[in-house]
C-alpha cells in the first residue's frame with residue numbers, strides 16, 4: 001500500500017468524522033496531534049467559518065495546524081474551570097475492539113489526555129493500519145512521558161513489569177540525544193505482549209495483572225502510571241463519555257481517571273471507505 005493511499009484513507013476518515021460530529025455552533029473544540037488531525041481541521045475549515053469557535057490544541061504542532069488554518073486557538077489552561085469542550089478530535093496509533101487506544105506516537109500524549117478528558121465527546125480518526133482487535137498487535141510499544149531525571153528508574157521498573165526492552169526515544173536524524181516533549185520531558189517506548197481485555201480474562205487467557213506475563217489494558221495503564229517519574233502513559237482506556245459522566249455524578253463533568261476513550265473511531269480503509277467503531281452503550 002502506497003503512502004498516497006494511506007493519506008487518502010486519513011482524509012476520508014477526517015472528513016466523515018467532521019460531517020457526523022462537528023457542530024458549527026460549538027464554542028470549544030479540542031484538536032489533537034499528528035498527521036491525520038490535519039484532515040479534520042481541513043474538513044472543519046470547509047464546513048464552518050464561525051469565528052466564535054475556540055480551538056484547544058494538544059501541543060505545539062496542533063496549535064500550528066489551528067493557526068495555519070486561520071482558526072482561533074485558546075490554551076487549555078485559559079479555559080474556565082467549569083467549561084467542557086463540546087467535542088475533541090484526535091488521531092491514534094492503535095485501537096482495540098473496546099475503543100481503548102495507544103497514543104503518543106507523536107509524543108503529545110499528556111496534553112492529548114487532558115483535552116480528551118475535558119471533552120463531552122471524544123472522537124478518533126485513523127487509517128486502517130490502526131484498526132486491530134487488541135492493543136500492541138501492530139503498534140509495538142506503549143509511549144510513556146517521564147521526567148528526565150527518572151529515566152533509569154522507570155526503565156528498570158518497566159522491565160520488572162514485563163517490558164522486554166523499553167527504550168528512551170531519541171531524535172537521531174534531527175539532533176543527537178533524547179526527544180523532548182512540549183513539557184520538556186522525555187518519552188520511553190515500552191514493548192509488552194499483546195494486551196488483554198476483560199473478556200480474555202473471563203475466557204482464561206491470562207490473569208492480566210502481570211503475574212503470569214499477561215496484562216489487561218487498564219491494569220497495565222494503572223501500573224505504569226503509578227511509577228514515580230511517569231507524567232502520563234499513552235494508553236487511553238477505562239470508561240468513555242456517557243459512562244464517565246455517570247460515575248462523576250455531575251452531568252457533563254468527567255472524573256479525572258475516566259473518559260479517556262473515544263466514543264467513536266473513524267478508520268479510513270484501503271478501498272476508500274470509512275469504517276466506524278462506536279462505544280457499546
Ligand SMILES: O=C(CO)[C@H](O)[C@H](O)COP(=O)(O)O
Nearest residue numbers: 034035036091104105106108
Ligand atoms: O498520539 C498522537 C501523538 O502523540 C497521534 O494522535 C498519533 O500518533 C497518531 O498520529 P498520526 O495521525 O500521524 O498517525
